[in-house]
Amino acid sequence: MNRTEHGYAAIEGLAGTMVQPYLVRLGSPVTEADLRRVLRALVAAAPKLRTVVEPGPHRCHFRVLPEGPLIDQLFERVLCVEPHVDLDDPEALLAWHRDALHEVVPLERGLGVRVRFVPHPHRPAFIFGVPHIFADGMTMVHLVSQLLRGLEGWPIEPMPLEAPSMLGAIAPARWWQWPRQIWRSRAHRVAESRRLARLHIQQLPTTTQPHYTTTGLCHHTVPVGTLRLRAAARALGVSLNTFVVAGLAQTFLDQAPDDPQAAAVIRISVNLRRYYPEAAGHGPLWGNHVGAFLVIEQDAHKPLAERVRSIEAAIREGQARYARREMAWTYLWEELMPWLGRTLIGHIAVKMMRAGRFPKISCHATSLGDVGGIQPPAGRLRVEQMVGVVNSISPLPVLTELDGVLTIPMTWQRAETDEAAVHAFLRRVDAVLARMADEALAATDAAPDAPPAPPATRAAA
Numbered sequence: 160m161n162r163t164e165h166g167y168a169a170i171e172g173l174a175g176t177m178v179q180p181y182l183v184r185l186g187s188p189v190t191e192a193d194l195r196r197v198l199r200a201l202v203a204a205a206p207k208l209r210t211v212v213e214p215g216p217h218r219c220h221f222r223v224l225p226e227g228p229l230i231d232q233l234f235e236r237v238l239c240v241e242p243h244v245d246l247d248d249p250e251a252l253l254a255w256h257r258d259a260l261h262e263v264v265p266l267e268r269g270l271g272v273r274v275r276f277v278p279h280p281h282r283p284a285f286i287f288g289v290p291h292i293f294a295d296g297m298t299m300v301h302l303v304s305q306l307l308r309g310l311e312g313w314p315i316e317p318m319p320l321e322a323p324s325m326l327g328a329i330a331p332a333r334w335w336q337w338p339r340q341i342w343r344s345r346a347h348r349v350a351e352s353r354r355l356a357r358l359h360i361q362q363l364p365t366t367t368q369p370h371y372t373t374t375g376l377c378h379h380t381v382p383v384g385t386l387r388l389r390a391a392a393r394a395l396g397v398s399l400n401t402f403v404v405a406g407l408a409q410t411f412l413d414q415a416p417d418d419p420q421a422a423a424v425i426r427i428s429v430n431l432r433r434y435y436p437e438a439a440g441h442g443p444l445w446g447n448h449v450g451a452f453l454v455i456e457q458d459a460h461k462p463l464a465e466r467v468r469s470i471e472a473a474i475r476e477g478q479a480r481y482a483r484r485e486m487a488w489t490y491l492w493e494e495l496m497p498w499l500g501r502t503l504i505g506h507i508a509v510k511m512m513r514a515g516r517f518p519k520i521s522c523h524a525t526s527l528g529d530v531g532g533i534q535p536p537a538g539r540l541r542v543e544q545m546v547g548v549v550n551s552i553s554p555l556p557v558l559t560e561l562d563g564v565l566t567i568p569m570t571w572q573r574a575e576t577d578e579a580a581v582h583a584f585l586r587r588v589d590a591v592l593a594r595m596a597d598e599a600l601a602a603t604d605a606a607p608d609a610p611p612a613p614p615a616t617r618a619a620a
Contacts (some may be wrong), residue, residue: 165496167292169504175550177291180259184284184544197309205318212266259286304533311535328431358422369513372574381565386403391599405470407594412459428486428525452477528557
């Protein structure tokens with residue numbers, strides 16, 4: 160296990176099950192027999208899905224179970240057919256997804272995959288869930304894509320098994336560079352900590368609790384289409400992702416418009432695969448290879464152009480610190496996790512939670528980007544909807560684009576934040592993004608029309 164996976168092994172159950180349920184709605188019928196056959200082929204081709212957490216003398220490790228009768232027995236628990244779910248009722252669809260978000264998968268037994276299927280004469284749906292310890296978002300999208308390819312009749316690609324240390328993504332290229340890079344990494348961390356200590360970090364209404372209960376889930380569709388949002392982003396010279404992150408930051412800052420110390424602090428996920436040296440000869444690195452950095456934004460009255468440029472600069476600088484190998488101080492301490500052991504890591508997490516010592520942020524924004532690439536090549540099957548979420552101790556919006564529609568599903572801790580507050584926040588995000596798009600396109604002669612407004616946001620705990 161790498162350091163992240165050791166962390167997941169320790170907090171699984173403390174903060175809630177870490178299954179990632181990806182809800183997929185199809186535009187063509189699929190039979191249960193075909194889905195079962197393709198799932199079995201996917202398990203055979205993907206060693207990660209046959210992996211269990213096995214305790215060693217001092218720390219846990221992964222064990223890949225061999226193909227054969229043992230896997231056949233475990234596979235009996237993988238697929239659950241639930242024809243009673245009314246897929247055309249958004250509330251029923253959300254409740255179904257919520258149940259999958261709370262499903263517990265025994266990591267020590269296997270298999271690390273659960274699929275729920277609702278047949279439908281025209282538009283069936285399935286929820287594909289894998290514990291986060293076995294896969295990050297990029298790996299999940301790949302697995303869903305392979306599943307769809309199999310349903311379309313294409314062969315499923317074997318998933319190579321690799322287990323490199325995450326240290327390879329942040330280690331300096333030469334041994335003599337270590338002191339300088341550690342000093343720079345620590346200097347940045349100290350300066351960031353000092354800055355954060357002076358700020359009034361804006362959050363959703365939050366009441367810190369000594370225990371977590373269940374996770375809230377919201378399916379949210381932004382009324383403004385990505386055609387218009389992307390045109391606005393281009394007019395400002397930034398990406399759609401940066402534009403939306405700026406909208407999230409502005410929404411938080413609008414909560415305290417007259418406070419000069421108010422700040423939106425958004426944790427941004429970063430794909431570490433691009434930072435492993437090519438000479439190491441790694442493959443696609445399916446599994447967990449994700450880092451993060453903070454975007455800190457102030458001044459609710461900052462002009463739009465200045466706001467997006469500031470966000471863009473912060474994102475580029477965060478990524479550049481990885482490219483310059485200036486994250487060593489931050490991650491060297493985390494590299495100790497495998498040696499601390501599952502019990503001590505969990506104990507530290509519990510003590511931090513009860514003392515309110517977890518890092519204070521506004522939210523943790525992650526992006527799946529445009530997931531249109533998961534569409535099978537032949538085109539018989541078509542994905543009409545995909546909603547990927549995971550449990551989180553911080554509010555977690557997942558930016559996802561499909562067929563010109565931007566969705567921002569969100570999870571949060573119900574023990575800390577009321578559902579109505581999440582509804583209100585997302586409505587404000589909609590208004591902010593619409594206002595930003597109008598302002599950015601105001602000087603454009605012919606702005607692209609937005610698609611018809613989707614149904615209103617629905618949420619459930």
